[in-house]
Amino acid sequence: MRIVVLDGYTLNPGDLSWAGLEQYGTVEVYDRTAPGEVIDRIGDAEIVFTNKTPITQKILEACPSVRFIGVLATGYNVVDTKAAKDKGIPVCNIPTYGTDAVAQYAFALILELCHHVGEHNRSVKQGDWAACPDFCYSNYPLIELAGKTLGIIGYGRIGRRTAQIARAFGMKVVAFDEYPGENNEEVALVSLDELFGCSDVISLHCPLFPSTEGMICKENLNKMKDGVLLINTSRGPLVKEEDLAQALHSGKVAGAAVDVVSTEPISPDNVLLREENCLITPHIAWAPKESRQRLMDIAVRNLGAFLDGDPENVVNT
Template sequence: MKPFIYITRKLPQDAVEPLKQEYQVEMWEREDVPVPRDILLQKSQKASALLTMLSDKVNEELLEHADALRVVANLAVGYDNVDLEAAKQKGVVICNTPDVLTDTTADLTFALLMTAARRIVEADRYIKEGQWKSWSPLLLAGADVHHKTIGIVGMGNIGEAVARRAKGFDMEVLYHNRSRKPHAEEVLGAEYASLDELLGKSDFVVVLAPLTPETHGLFQKEQFQAMKKSAFFINAARGPIVDEEALTEALKTGEIAGAGLDVFVTEPIDPDHPLLSLDNVVTLPHIASSSTETRHAMMNLCVENIQAVLKGDKPKTRVE
């Protein structure tokens, strides 16, 4: 019997063809709906490899009955959906897709910042709803981006890529991270700051930190109160880093000027969520790495990692 591989979302056939040539491959046939939990648990019991999405919980419940499982390739740079300790105890290799999505995610993050600042979505809707009757001096006037201060919370590879884009707009770059980044300071002129200092000085606060016990709920009412009233909050990391009730209140009361959000505590977000009713919020459906080129590169990397582990070789991007 060939090893069995289960893929938890429908992917293009050309992406999975290399696996089909060597292994028994089955794939959930929906692009827009996650695989039901009971089906994932059932398939995992006989799988040698799983190719998973962020919406799939690879936890102790799944791992305890997955006796044949050797590798989980997560189609994301993050892996907060995976219980690393439980996987380690079971001897299951966990892989992710870093690096290949860095620039694409940074592009989207900076686009989100600019869209929120310059009121792009409002302006598009203004025309399409037939409201544009004449030109006026302050029609949909937004905030400048150039020569402002950006504060990056989480200075990993994506944070550094965003900082490079910010320098192209002559922005001053502050950053807060678990550890100092001498390379970013030397090459990009980024300046390390405490979180409180960053919040107080930044015109744009951009969250790119991983979701960890330390960052979970990092942004509460106090953090938004510490920001400038003219500042914008951008989150392209993970939703649970932010108290959404506190963010909603800050946006409603003018505690901050606006927000750009690619991630939410619960995804998909409820269409009736209060954040979605605010004109000073730009929202995206967790698409930071979603370019055709990058998503295919991520799929290919997952396939290569699975092939490597099943053949007894070292995977390219193992989560240690």
């Protein structure tokens, strides 16, 4: 059986092994695949794995041997799932691998906005402390989290884990979710407007749906507290970046930290690049080695379950 991985570099830049997949057939791994190369590279393969390389109806029609599509991520919008379903091809994603990693990273961003550790380290090393007449100084206001309110938008696995960390810091936590499940924790489930109005820090952990696209917009930013901090480790299009840039510039939003943007890699003219009080990192919240190993392991299990006749994590049933 021929197995093709279209864009394996992000998952495995060389520190993991593809041996789990190799037990099922001949594996061809491409670091990256351009749109015009997809059909030739899939060819007569039965099994295809993709991360961000689109698989369209046209590609599926040109590659009739495909029996299974594995997405090496949670988001699966790169695959035409309806076209795959019409052809009887299950599309399986990886829903749970990054819970701890992303929640940890969300707090790394929160703490960086509160303390600017990197900037103070840079300042010391360029000689500012040695030249200071006092025993300490700060280049930015420092913020204590205890007693403040964290608003979590999207109260799934990652949102819940983030809430647990927040409570360990002594924060109050409120959450909003379009489809809230059972809540046995010390978290108040509130309306979105209530969350905007009471939160000192807002962290986005919701999927990108038509109902959530552009939810951080001028209208909703105006509902937030003056000086709010905004964190996005979820999906870039949740935020209208021009509106956020204006809110950062005016001080309505005291600071933002985003690991995702509307177009990735980031466009050189992205408006957030001009805002000094906006931290931007290159979509790495999910990417510790431990998290990537879990992703690899689940991808292998997804394929094994399909071959056993009982596919798991199917998103196009």
